[in-house]
Amino acid sequence: MYSTLQDTTLLQSDLARLVGAEHILGPTHPAANGIEPTRPAANGRQGGWASYNHDATRTRGLYGRADLVVCPGSTAEVAAVLGLCYERDVPLIPRGGGTGLAGGAVPLGGGVVCSLERLRAIRELEPTLWRIHPEAGVSTRHVQRLARENGLCFPPDPGAAEQSQIGGNVATNAGGPHAFKYGVTGNWVTGLEAVIPPGETIALGGAYRKDVAGYDLKSLLIGSEGTLGIITAVRLRLMPAPEAALPLISFHATRAQGCTAILDVLGTGIVPAALDFLDGEALRMAAGAYPGGLPLEAEFALLAEVDGTLEEARAAHAELATVLGSSAIELRRPDRGALWEWRDRIAGAVCAMRGGKVSEDVVVPVERLAEALARFEEIATRHGLRSCAWGHGADGNLHANLLVDPRSEPELAAAEAATEELFALAVELGGSISGEHGVGWLKRGQLARQWPPRALHLHEEIKRAFDPKGLLNPGKKLARPPAAMPSLASILG
Ligand SMILES: Cc1cc2nc3c(=O)[nH]c(=O)nc-3n(C[C@H](O)[C@H](O)[C@H](O)COP(=O)(O)OP(=O)(O)OC[C@H]3O[C@@H](n4cnc5c(N)ncnc54)[C@H](O)[C@@H]3O)c2cc1C
Numbered sequence: 001m002y003s004t005l006q007d008t009t010l011l012q013s014d015l016a017r018l019v020g021a022e023h024i025l026g027p028t029h030p031a032a033n034g035i036e037p038t039r040p041a042a043n044g045r046q047g048g049w050a051s052y053n054h055d056a057t058r059t060r061g062l063y064g065r066a067d068l069v070v071c072p073g074s075t076a077e078v079a080a081v082l083g084l085c086y087e088r089d090v091p092l093i094p095r096g097g098g099t100g101l102a103g104g105a106v107p108l109g110g111g112v113v114c115s116l117e118r119l120r121a122i123r124e125l126e127p128t129l130w131r132i133h134p135e136a137g138v139s140t141r142h143v144q145r146l147a148r149e150n151g152l153c154f155p156p157d158p159g160a161a162e163q164s165q166i167g168g169n170v171a172t173n174a175g176g177p178h179a180f181k182y183g184v185t186g187n188w189v190t191g192l193e194a195v196i197p198p199g200e201t202i203a204l205g206g207a208y209r210k211d212v213a214g215y216d217l218k219s220l221l222i223g224s225e226g227t228l229g230i231i232t233a234v235r236l237r238l239m240p241a242p243e244a245a246l247p248l249i250s251f252h253a254t255r256a257q258g259c260t261a262i263l264d265v266l267g268t269g270i271v272p273a274a275l276d277f278l279d280g281e282a283l284r285m286a287a288g289a290y291p292g293g294l295p296l297e298a299e300f301a302l303l304a305e306v307d308g309t310l311e312e313a314r315a316a317h318a319e320l321a322t323v324l325g326s327s328a329i330e331l332r333r334p335d336r337g338a339l340w341e342w343r344d345r346i347a348g349a350v351c352a353m354r355g356g357k358v359s360e361d362v363v364v365p366v367e368r369l370a371e372a373l374a375r376f377e378e379i380a381t382r383h384g385l386r387s388c389a390w391g392h393g394a395d396g397n398l399h400a401n402l403l404v405d406p407r408s409e410p411e412l413a414a415a416e417a418a419t420e421e422l423f424a425l426a427v428e429l430g431g432s433i434s435g436e437h438g439v440g441w442l443k444r445g446q447l448a449r450q451w452p453p454r455a456l457h458l459h460e461e462i463k464r465a466f467d468p469k470g471l472l473n474p475g476k477k478l479a480r481p482p483a484a485m486p487s488l489a490s491i492l493g
Pocket of ligand 1 (some may be wrong): 055056069093095096097098099101103104105116135157158159160163164165166167168169170171172173174175176177194225227228229230231232315343347348436437440474
């Protein structure tokens with residue numbers, strides 16, 4: 001924890017001079033009664049002070065305790081806040097929409113949470129140049145909507161788009177179902193503005209599409225999870241919206257057949273815009289929410305989509321149907337909106353089964369996906385946990401889920417042991433510990449499994465170069481395990 005109450009009071013009044021007292025929340029604030037509102041406050045806040053103490057990892061019981069929450073209203077205010085905190089040796093935790101799945105925005109050691117929610121301006125939208133320049137706090141969905149309204153498309157589509165912010169997406173380099181064809185968020189960033197210690201604003205890149213001048217500092221900030229700087233605005237490229245996007249679902253009798261079907265699709269040379277999967281358990285847990293029901297005997301499903309001109313999409317759709325149909329027990333041509341809406345709700349449906357879930361997002365070479373899924377199930381069973389998986393099949397990116405009661409310490413401990421084995425498995429199969437959610441707090445130190453010592457050292461040196469005092473999101477995205485690693489169960493909120 002940062003300090004005594006007296007210090008916090010002093011800090012609060014100094015921060016209030018920078019951003020206005022109404023934009024600071026603390027545990028002593030009248031709204032901080034520990035009861036979370038069920039929806040964001042009318043002023044655009046995510047809720048009271050308590051709602052800034054967790055992210056989406058609350059489903060596994062992860063809570064921190066912020067000394068203060070500050071909501072600056074401009075880049076200049078972000079710089080002033082960072083400057084003050086740096087001068088006073090106060091940890092600062094950048095926060096977007098709080099949908100992260102690695103605990104990156106959770107104030108586990110106290111400190112000041114810096115929420116970007118008030119940076120919501122669109123600085124420029126230039127449809128004929130296929131460009132948009134939103135501030136960090138604009139929601140992902142709003143960026144997608146603005147692009148669509150102008151005949152364009154912003155392809156990255158992480159699941160919690162209504163709540164997540166574009167700054168958070170850049171900070172985590174978020175992916176999503178359409179990343180297979182179109183790449184992850186970072187592939188669409190041509191420039192960004194960030195505040196870095198000890199409180200300086202820098203602009204990297206710009207409104208141009210190519211840039212090989214200097215080391216790629218922009219890409220260092222992309223995916224840095226709030227540990228190198230606070231992103232305040234991003235320049236994104238857009239693309240003309242495809243004329244048509246045609247979805248398909250195939251249901252397969254076994255996991256092995258479904259994974260082979262993924263390889264068959266790739267082998268034909270069809271480039272699906274998306275090729276997601278669900279295993280049988282996930283399918284059955286989420287079936288109730290699917291309009292018209294699903295074949296419950298299936299052990300694997302593929303959610304595929306092809307796009308392009310109407311003619312191209314139709315031709316690819318027919319070819320896809322032939323390839324998937326050759327091994328599927330059933331093929332469906334669903335309504336596109338309903339399909340992806342349902343896909344977004346799978347995590348919630350799975351979580352509801354036991355009240356919580358521990359979810360990891362390892363990635364393996366696509367031809368090892370079947371083996372990864374089978375061995376994950378074996379690991380979960382050995383630890384006495386029910387499991388399921390879904391994910392971005394063509395990317396080899398599996399969201400491996402362990403169902404837990406988040407109040408049960410033995411279940412959380414079993415899940416933690418199982419995820420350790422899962423990380424080891426991913427690396428053994430030639431993959432990575434995270435395909436899209438990042439390292440955050442939950443995977444701190446796990447990079448040491450897959451990087452050589454010299455690379456780990458460089459990772460640490462980069463952190464020191466940006467943040468010599470180590471005050472920006474401390475304890476997150478650590479390359480090597482810290483000396484004392486508290487277990488998840490031991491910090492249960
Ligand atoms: C239902 C559901 C589905 C999801 N599906 C996907 C998916 O398909 N693909 C995917 O990649 N992720 C997915 N996620 C995870 C999550 O939505 C993404 O990681 C998202 O990019 C986080 O954005 P956020 O604004 O909520 O960030 P937060 O959770 O607030 O923060 C995430 C990290 O970024 C840092 N950060 C946030 N904003 C800034 C900023 N402006 N400057 C510097 N650092 C910042 C924080 O410190 C933290 O380390 C899903 C989550 C949920 C709950």
